[in-house]
Amino acid sequence: MNKLLPTSTAGSLPKPAWLAQPETLWSPWKLQDEALIEGKQDALRLSLQEQQDAGIDIVSDGEQTRQHFVTTFIEHLSGVDFEKRETVRIRDRYDASVPTVVGAVARQKPVFVDDARFLRQQTRQPIKWALPGPMTMIDTLYDSHYKSREKLAWEFARILNQEARELEAAGVDIIQFDEPAFNVFFDEVNDWGVATLERAIEGLKCETAVHICYGYGIKANTDWKKTLGSEWRQYEEAFPKLQKSSIDIISLECHNAHVPMELLELIRGKKVMVGAIDVATHTIETPEEVADTLRKALQFVEADKLYPCTNCGMAPLPRRVASGKLRALSAGAEMVRSELSGNDHRASW
Template identity: 35%
Template structure:
């Protein structure tokens, strides 16, 4: 059966319920790099059960909105990177380090005191649970090794590339287990490749390829300019993007809505583009036609056969009803453009 034209997907996160996590406190700080267990509102003995229930809600919303590819909403995570990064060996959990955030603010981060190793699977239960919740294609996300290296205080390696490569080996082990557990797509989140483009050019692709070495499933890398909550204005061009054409990942996830990205920068890419077309900085739900226009603007540079339609980034910080409305409008927009393309093809 042929793949659906312009399939729709979430990027990763979906709003967590207020009864599960302190969303107000979460929104007033840089996304935590350490465990930040105090943000959970459920007693530890019931937390996994509560997270299961909230995950079911996230999947239900995505399916009701009409998405073709769903995620677990990253419901079990305080932030996109902290859960995995703090599950690895080589971290001193009792004495965290400090490092400047993407916005230049000092934040608490994992302190590396020994070799970074993955001693056990971290997200395989997440995938198995998600597979039980949905018959649609499923995607799971993992934090990228380049980004984790930039979000840590290195008191052991004294070599950023060596540190990143060991993070990559840990991510590689995790990705293989995630596909074995039933994932259709595994996405590697690498926002710091955009934030630190000079370092990314030096060793970013090498590190990313180590993370997907020997992996046969569909892998994606997500680049972004930062959460809309903290990044109100964004550049129109990525400082690091076309370099990923040389990487082994199959898909590249980018944002174009809030940034009004210059679409011609996508022309050199031959990989599948997960196209962000939903503005997460806009508190209103865009109309399907507004989102359809964003899709159409990309078609001269990336053929529809290589586009997956998605929000700009994770939807973690939006009110749930707004997130759902935006996903539903996005699905309708994809259908508008899909119908146009199909009709044009039949008319030739």
């Protein structure tokens, strides 16, 4: 991207009501068979149009073709039984009924490659594609086969690498791995979490990103955040290792978070997707609020490495709210862009 402060989203955007129940995670599809395939493509086109209308620079599929950012990828793998369910604690936060790993995990065929190719045909803009990271994948399963979180993570990293290489070949410019689990399992992150991520990006020539946030705006997450005190320093644990890693971009939650901005100093030199939009509220930010978050981040991130972004996915939000937030992100970024280029005319809203 040659443009200064190119904007993007962390991943998911709300689905249209005719495709799935709005404002719900794991919402079941309302269409079936051929109609569902067509409906997903229509929703992807619509999501792309929303991003373009809002002035987003690096666009995505809005995750329109998947029910959930982790589960949909796992559903396509062999070795996981979705009928055999166990209750596990997800990210040490809430209990969920999850599928069981019953044998060696393998990827029989591409998962998102056709969708990525379809998105590539719709636009000349840079496109970003999100995949779940190895550690976050193992955190949403019960493992009765490998009986080792680390072993399973290495297997998933190998599978993710196969998918990522094909996504790159389909024309994806940035492949992002979602690792909210990095904010919870600090010892594992440093023992093998970053290493498995490196395995997932092995051999890729496109840019790579890791997205680490405090989760969607769902009750379990917002309740957890209330227990974290006035300063959220979780990033401090993973940043030093990530700074030394070969991941190009680190995507973070900043706006309305109690994350001390100076922690960004620990990843100086990396490109940073700065979350300037709070996904846990229906309140639409003003461009000035977005600009303020970006200005604070610019103390620790070089302007040519700062990518304004959302804190996390926006799937659970109403479409009107998500659309307003995207416009605010663009307008706020434009304000700071003007300031950096010396002609400080306030962006039109």
